[in-house]
Amino acid sequence: MRSFVIVAIMILLIPRLEDGFFDLEFLENYYAENDLNEDETSDDDNYDDDEHWLETEIDYEVKWLMGIESTECEKSSDIQNLTLLSTRRYGKALVIDGLLQSSELDEYVYHESLVHPSLLIHHEPKNVFIMGGGGGYAAREVLKHKHVEKVVICEIDKEVVNLCREHMTGIQDTFNDKRVQIVFNDAKDELLKWEEKIDIIIGDVCDPSESSPSNNLYVKSFYEHVVKPKLKGKGIFVTQAGPAGIFSHKTMFSLVYVTLKQVFAYVVAYTALVPSYGDACGWIMASDEPINIEAKQLDKMIDERIRGSLKYLDGSIIAASTVLNKPLKKSLDEETYVLTEENICFVRGHVQN
Template identity: 55%
Template sequence: MGEAPAPEVLYVNGSSKVVPETQQNHVNNVNVSDTWYEEVIDDDLKWSFKLNSVLYKAISEYQDIALLDTKRFGKALVLDGKMQSAEADEFIYHECLIHPPLLSHPNPKTVFIMGGGEGSAAREALKHKSMDKVVMCDIDKEVVDFCRKYLIANKEAFANKKLDLVINCAKAELEKRNEKYDVIVGDLADPLEDGPCYQLYTKDFYEKVVKPKLTKNGIFVTQAGPAGIFSHKEVFTSIHNTVKQVFKYVVAYSTHVPSFADSWGWVMASDQPILIDAVEMNKRIETRIDGKLLYLDGVWFHSATIMNKTVSKSLQNETHVYTKDNARFIPGHGIL
């Protein structure tokens, strides 16, 4: 018997997908049934997804982009080699990002979403009956365009008349607008050393751009990266501590997201008290939201704000504050 052919390695977004059998590989819209996508979690750890196909891949002005059709998690959006969301479980991330601040606010009518190009954050915000306007500001038109084309679950959100879709840098857009918002959302890519977003996690940005654009009872929330027992010190504790320097009331919370292969963290903040009890949160879910939530309820949310001993201690002891010249980054790559 002859030797088996060496596996072919196909690179997408700087990560390799290994095809163990000799076969013709196609990139767009064609089955590649033995192809795997690898995401680098850390220098000595990778997370692999078996694929049905690669629906789209490109390099935009700002980042590597891939839309993958994975066997386990359905369609998955990957930016700069990092999973942003997957069809099967994106509702976990987006319900956790959007509904806690909107339910904690007494009467949210306006929301500004920084990033969120796939439309899922806007979709969740538009479920609130009180909503008058949702601004979604993403810097990358190419990401927005292909998400509008491929992500069927968000077609209604993109077509909603209450959605104001803007292609621009979120910082520049907030600075030039005169209006203030009840909730400002950071649905940004993770802070990568050569990626486009890390400066939007700094104290200066929160203090001089975000906070002045909030209404009196306004609430800010941001995704804050991995929050697992081994990963929470990468950026989660630092983002939390940075937000604490700017806002009077700050709440960190986390939950496991299967397609991220880790627990994920969010930080919510305001100059007004923002926590409501579980019973009241459930009442607001019933009266304020069109449709049903799949993941979040009052009891769960309050449990999500309670960290295990290790993470809790790290949050309490963190001293690092994000600045433009003193940032922390998660493992990964960008193209800038």
């Protein structure tokens, strides 16, 4: 009964896109780019069949539903199961081992937030190492920076790159860019043998789970003995840090924050709402150099360094994203649980489709 009430409340409170609540330019652009109109995407059918919904458990007793048009592709590698869905609101969506990774309509919110703050704060980033990022979107954002000379995508699963190259739109130029080097390996193993120092290391890997190959990329020993030694003196590490909602942030966000605080002198957490996730997402920057976040300076860097324009971020939004609400700030101040190989925590959010 309790679950039913919560789902009913969510349905009542979360308006449909055609009702005008999401009167945003990105939605209009998505319709235009994909030759759609609102009538074509309206919910004409009663989708009561479970097969037509992507179901995500985002918290205890709370599930997030996304309408599915069709399953475009399913693949199983030696590492994980990959599914590409065509959804009724968010375009194509990539699901790995039951976890929603990204959707075409709003992926830029996540990837701009992941990439640009650290690259704008760094004085002159030239080489960037992306842990994961096989979809190509993080590298796409990195390549917008004029000073960048080399981008490494270190993806453990070749099938992720193959699937995205074949089915996802707008990233072919990224994979074909001469500055991009794709390596298929575990990020920890690759970094251990990497010889050159790196300006920016980006963690764009799956949340920890019982079956995830990324669990060892969130622990103190990895940050201390692998990531930090590979950064240049003024280098910055940034990682996605899972859900960052008022009720969901304690499963990963606050734990990654306190773990990085054990290793780096300066650590900054920030968040943004990613609509397709049904929750806020968190990222954390870490460095042994001060991390200065000043809106006017960031706008100046965007004007000087970025080719083209950003769809989501500007200096003020980046600065505002670091202002955490009281429950999050309290958790980050009081958290003491440090992630190690022996006590890694798993994130809720597995889906059924």
